[in-house]
Amino acid sequence: MASKLAVSNLDAWYGAQQVLYAISLELPDRATTAIIGPSGCGKSTFLRCLNRLHEEVPGARTAGEIRLDGDDLARLDPVLVRCRVGMVFQKPTPFPNLSIFENVAAGLRLLGVRRAEELDEGVVDALRDAALWEEVEDKLDAPPSSLSGGQQQRLCIARALAVRPEVLLLDEPCSALDPIATAKVEALLAKLRDEYTLVIVTHNLAQATRVADHTAFFYLGKLVEFGSTEQVFKAPAEKLTENYVNGRFG
Amino acid sequence: MTAGGPALGRRVARLRRLGGAFRAGTLAAAAIVVALVVALAGLLLLESIPSIDRWGLGFFTDPAFSAVPVIVGTLLTSALALLIAVPISLGVAIFAAELAPRWLRTPLAWMVDLGAAIPSVVYGFWALVVVSPWMARTGEPALAHLTGGTGPFSGLPLGEDYLTASLILAIMIVPTISALSREALLGVPRAPREAALCLGGTRWDATRLSVLRPAAPGILGAIMLGLGRAIGETIAVALVIGNIYQLPTSLFSQGGTIPSILVNEFGGAFGLQQSELIELGLVLFAMSFAINLLARLLIRRAQRETGRGGWFSRRRRRGVPAPDPVGTNLRDPLDRPLWWSRVEAGRPRAVRRRRVVYLIALVLVVGATAAAVYPLASLIGTAVQQGGAAVVTPSFYTSTPPPYCLETNASTHCPLGGIGPALQGTLILIALASVVAVPVGLLTGIYLSEYARRRTSQLLGVLVDVMVGVPSLLLGVFVFVLFLRVDPLDARSALSGAAALSLLMIPIIARATEAALRTVSVEVREAALALGFPRHRVTLRVVLGNSKSAILTANFLALGRAGGETAALVFTAGTSSYWFTSLRSPIASLGPLIYDNLTIASAPNWTIDAWGAALVLLLIMAAVSLAARLVLRADRTPGSV
Numbered sequence: 001m002a003s004k005l006a007v008s009n010l011d012a013w014y015g016a017q018q019v020l021y022a023i024s025l026e027l028p029d030r031a032t033t034a035i036i037g038p039s040g041c042g043k044s045t046f047l048r049c050l051n052r053l054h055e056e057v058p059g060a061r062t063a064g065e066i067r068l069d070g071d072d073l074a075r076l077d078p079v080l081v082r083c084r085v086g087m088v089f090q091k092p093t094p095f096p097n098l099s100i101f102e103n104v105a106a107g108l109r110l111l112g113v114r115r116a117e118e119l120d121e122g123v124v125d126a127l128r129d130a131a132l133w134e135e136v137e138d139k140l141d142a143p144p145s146s147l148s149g150g151q152q153q154r155l156c157i158a159r160a161l162a163v164r165p166e167v168l169l170l171d172e173p174c175s176a177l178d179p180i181a182t183a184k185v186e187a188l189l190a191k192l193r194d195e196y197t198l199v200i201v202t203h204n205l206a207q208a209t210r211v212a213d214h215t216a217f218f219y220l221g222k223l224v225e226f227g228s229t230e231q232v233f234k235a236p237a238e239k240l241t242e243n244y245v246n247g248r249f250g
Numbered sequence: 251m252t253a254g255g256p257a258l259g260r261r262v263a264r265l266r267r268l269g270g271a272f273r274a275g276t277l278a279a280a281a282i283v284v285a286l287v288v289a290l291a292g293l294l295l296l297e298s299i300p301s302i303d304r305w306g307l308g309f310f311t312d313p314a315f316s317a318v319p320v321i322v323g324t325l326l327t328s329a330l331a332l333l334i335a336v337p338i339s340l341g342v343a344i345f346a347a348e349l350a351p352r353w354l355r356t357p358l359a360w361m362v363d364l365g366a367a368i369p370s371v372v373y374g375f376w377a378l379v380v381v382s383p384w385m386a387r388t389g390e391p392a393l394a395h396l397t398g399g400t401g402p403f404s405g406l407p408l409g410e411d412y413l414t415a416s417l418i419l420a421i422m423i424v425p426t427i428s429a430l431s432r433e434a435l436l437g438v439p440r441a442p443r444e445a446a447l448c449l450g451g452t453r454w455d456a457t458r459l460s461v462l463r464p465a466a467p468g469i470l471g472a473i474m475l476g477l478g479r480a481i482g483e484t485i486a487v488a489l490v491i492g493n494i495y496q497l498p499t500s501l502f503s504q505g506g507t508i509p510s511i512l513v514n515e516f517g518g519a520f521g522l523q524q525s526e527l528i529e530l531g532l533v534l535f536a537m538s539f540a541i542n543l544l545a546r547l548l549i550r551r552a553q554r555e556t557g558r559g560g561w562f563s564r565r566r567r568r569g570v571p572a573p574d575p576v577g578t579n580l581r582d583p584l585d586r587p588l589w590w591s592r593v594e595a596g597r598p599r600a601v602r603r604r605r606v607v608y609l610i611a612l613v614l615v616v617g618a619t620a621a622a623v624y625p626l627a628s629l630i631g632t633a634v635q636q637g638g639a640a641v642v643t644p645s646f647y648t649s650t651p652p653p654y655c656l657e658t659n660a661s662t663h664c665p666l667g668g669i670g671p672a673l674q675g676t677l678i679l680i681a682l683a684s685v686v687a688v689p690v691g692l693l694t695g696i697y698l699s700e701y702a703r704r705r706t707s708q709l710l711g712v713l714v715d716v717m718v719g720v721p722s723l724l725l726g727v728f729v730f731v732l733f734l735r736v737d738p739l740d741a742r743s744a745l746s747g748a749a750a751l752s753l754l755m756i757p758i759i760a761r762a763t764e765a766a767l768r769t770v771s772v773e774v775r776e777a778a779l780a781l782g783f784p785r786h787r788v789t790l791r792v793v794l795g796n797s798k799s800a801i802l803t804a805n806f807l808a809l810g811r812a813g814g815e816t817a818a819l820v821f822t823a824g825t826s827s828y829w830f831t832s833l834r835s836p837i838a839s840l841g842p843l844i845y846d847n848l849t850i851a852s853a854p855n856w857t858i859d860a861w862g863a864a865l866v867l868l869l870i871m872a873a874v875s876l877a878a879r880l881v882l883r884a885d886r887t888p889g890s891v
Binding site for chain 2: 121
C-alpha cells in the first residue's frame, strides 16, 4: 500500500496549549481515510496540519514531519501545497460576492486558466463531479446565497474539485446537512474514492463505515488506533476504541 | 418562606413601575436629542433671515458679497483630501487587518487610533510649523518644477494655500478612515478566507476574493465619515489656507473654507455680517446633512449588492456548453480535459505568479502605511522636541501662562510659565459637559437599541448621525447664538463652553452605546427574559453588563474628543489666562490656549507654552486610546464572555 501522506511524530499547539501528541500515521494513496473521535480530540487540527492551514492561526505551531509523496511538507511552498491538498469545511464557505460560476472558477483563475472555454469546461466538469450541475445549470450567475445549505456544501466541494487536488480534506462535511443532502455527498465521495486521496473527519460513525477504507481513532490529541475500517469497527485492538465505536462514550 | 401569592404580586407590580419609569427616562433623553437637532437647524435658519432677506439667491451669485469662493474652497479641499486619503487608508487597513505580521498589528492599530484621536488644533500647530514651511520650500517648488508650473500648479508656491490645506486634511482623515475600514475588514467572517487559502491563494488572494467585497459597506461608511470630517474641519485648515474670499486659480492659491472663514470672522461680527456668516454655517450644516444622507444611501445599496453578489463578481463571458444528454452523474471523474495537463504542469509557475502579485500588493500597502505613519511620527517628534522640556517641569502644570517676553533665545532667557488655568478649565468643562452628556447619551443609546420601534429607531438614528456629523464649530456657533438670546453675558462663559462640549459628546456616546448594545444577541436577551427578569433588568443587568467595556471605551473616547476640542470653544468658553473664577465668565482651556498662541502675535516663550500644551494633549489622547484598548482586551479574556 503506497502512502500519499506520511505523518511522523506530529505535535501541534495553539499558543501554549498542545492539542496533538506525536501522531504517526500513513494515509494510503487513492483511498478514503476517516478520522473519528470525540469532540476536542484534535481531529480537525490534524486535518489542518495536512495542508499547512494550521499555521495561519495566530500562535499556532507544529513539530514533527509530514511528507507528501515523499517531500517534506514544511519545505514546500504552502501555496503550492494547498493547490495539491484541497479542503472542504464543516460549514459551507462559498465566496458570498462571487456568482456560482465564479465560485467554482476561482481556483482555476488562481492557477492562471484564462481561456473562456477552458474555464467553462472546468467549471461544468467540477459541478458535475459534485452532483450539482443539474440543480444550478440555469442559475450560474446567481449568488451562492440563493442555494440551500446542502447545495452550498456541494458547491464548495465542486470549487475544491475544480483544481483537481491530489488529496481532498473534508472536515465534517455533512454535519450541517440534512439526510438527503448527506446521501448525495456520500455518493459523491464513493465516486471520488478511486481517484482522490480523501481524508474525512466525521462525528458520524455510520458514515465512517459507509465511506472509508481506513479509519483512525483519535482521543485527547493522541492517535489510539489506525487500521482498516472493518478491523477498527469489528475487531478493535484497543479497549478505548471498542468503547467509542460501540457508543459507550463520545 | 412561600413564594408567590400577594408578595410576589406586589414585587412584580413594583418592578413594572420601575420598568415604566426607566423607559420614560430613555424616551426623555431621546426627545432631548431630537429637540437639540431641531433647535440647531431652526436657530441657524432664524439667525440667517436678515442675510437671506438682504441677499436672497444673490448670496451664491452676487459679486458684491459672494459665498461661492468659500463653498468652492470647502468642496475642493475636501475632495482633494479624499483623493489623497482614500487609497492610503485602504492600504493601511488592508495591511493592519490582513497582511501585516501579527506582532506589528497591535502597535499599528494603536498608532492609527491615536492618529484619529489627536485634536485638530495639534495637527494645525504642526501643519503651521512643519508642513507649511516644507511645502513652501520643497514640496510645492518640486511639484511646480515637475509639471512645468502650469494649470493647477501655477503661481507662486507659498505653502499657505489650497494644496497645503488639502494635504493636512488628508493627513487628518487617514487615521479615521483607516481605523474604521480596518474594523470593517476584521468584521468579515474568517471561514471564506481559509477557503481561498485552501484553493492555492495567497493571503492577498484571500483578501481580494473573500474580504474586500463583504467589507465594502463598512469601508464606504468610513470614507463618508472621513469626508464629513474634512468638510467641517476648522482649526487646522484655518491655520494654513490664508482665509480670504477668493476663487482658486491654482492649487497654490490662497483661499478659504466655510469653517475657516467662520472661525476667523465670527468672533468680531455683528448685525448683518453675523447673519451672513451664520447663513454660511447653515450651508455647511446642509452639506454635512447631505453627506450623511448620501452615505446612508450608498451603504444601503452596497449592502443590498453584497447579498446579491454584485459588483466585484466577474460574469461569465460566454455560454456554457449544453448539458450532457446522458445525464449528470455518469461522468467519469477520471476524465480530464486535454488542457488540464498543461495547467497542472504550469502549477509551480502559477504559484510563483501569485507570489509576485502578493509581493506587489504587499509593497503597495506597506508604502501606504509608511505614508500614513510618517506624518504622525513627525508630529509626535516635533511635539516632544518642542514641548518635552515643559511637560517634565512640575511647575508647568501649576503656573499661569508666562508674561510677554521678547528674548531671542526664549527657552533659556524667558520664564516658562505654565498651563495651570487651561488644564483646570478643561477639567471643569469636561466634568460639566459629562454631567449632562453621559446620562443623556447613554439613555438615548439604550432607547435606540432597546425600546424604539424599528422605524422610530431608524429615524432617530438619522438625527443622531446628523448630530455626530455636524462640524463642532457649528455647535459652538449654535450655543453662542442661543446664549446671546437668553443672556448675552453668559455667551462667553464656562457654562456656554460646557454646553457646546456636551452637544459634541451626546451623539458620540449615544451611537456607541446603541452599537454596543446591539451586539448582545437575541438569544441572551431571551434567556434572561425566560428566567423571569423584567425587561429593564434585562437591559441594565444582562445587556449593559455584556457590553459595558465597549460603552466605557466610547465614553473615554468622547471625553478625549472634548478634552482636545477647540473650534466649539473659541466662541463659547472664550479664553483666559487666569484661574477659574465663576461659571459665568470666560474660562481657559487647552485647545483655545494653543489656537490663540498661533493666531495672535505671540512671544517665543508663549510658543513653548503652547507646544507644552500640545504635548500634554497628545499624552492625554495616547493614554485614552491605550486605556480603551486595555479595557476592550480585558473584556476579551475568557470568563467574561
